[in-house]
Amino acid sequence: MAFSGIIWAQEKEIVSKKGKTLIFVNQDPDLNPEVKEGLIKTYFKVYPKMSKDFNPLAIDTIEVTIDTAYTGVAYANNGKITISSAWLKKKPQDLDVITHETFHIVQAYPNNSGPGWLTEGIADYARFKYGVNNKKADWSLTEFSPEQNYENSYRIAARFLYWLTQNYDKKIVHKLDTTMRDKTFSPELWKEYTGKSLDELWDQYSKNPKLS
DSSP: OOOOOOOOOOEEEEEEETTEEEEEEEOOTTOOHHHHHHHHHHHHHHHHHHHHHHOTTSOSEEEEEEESSOOSSEEEETTEEEEEHHHHHHOTTOTTHHHHHHHHHHHOOOTTSSOHHHHHHHHHHHHHHHOSSTTTTTOOOOOOOTTOOGGGOHHHHHHHHHHHHHHTOTTHHHHHHHHHHHTOOOTTHHHHHHSSOHHHHHHHHHHOOOOO
């Protein structure tokens, strides 16, 4: 018996500009075209800036796959980003998921380069600083509460890092990022950069977490 159904093959599009290339692989035939276009525009708006500011040697070509089987949100690995199509249906305004993930590619940290909470905190700091659609996505740095700790990572750590740029050294995130990439990070760097240990900094932050 002949099969009359239609099998949808994944789409692959290659876009190049600003010295960067995006290979966009879409496995979802129902992906909103506006979401797809928004992700592509966001990539070209943020990745060249983030690369220039943090790591000019970051790779110029990234492959992004919209995955229909992946049950998480998104992840980056070896120059490739996977984003859940289910997540994009649930949160179509979350275009800056690609900002966070492309910053992981900017980071290019080697294994065992430093604490995982700092890796994710810096990536969300980058999303906060470079993101183009955070407000519409209802995404913001997590407000401080006493039960938090910097090891909570992501937006909690990102807010702490932003506070450090306002109260100690506006370049501290860049400095920490460089040491993670160079594998020269050590816990003593907090005191070298600020005069205080990490726990002393968090204690001070917890007593006055206001951002200007």
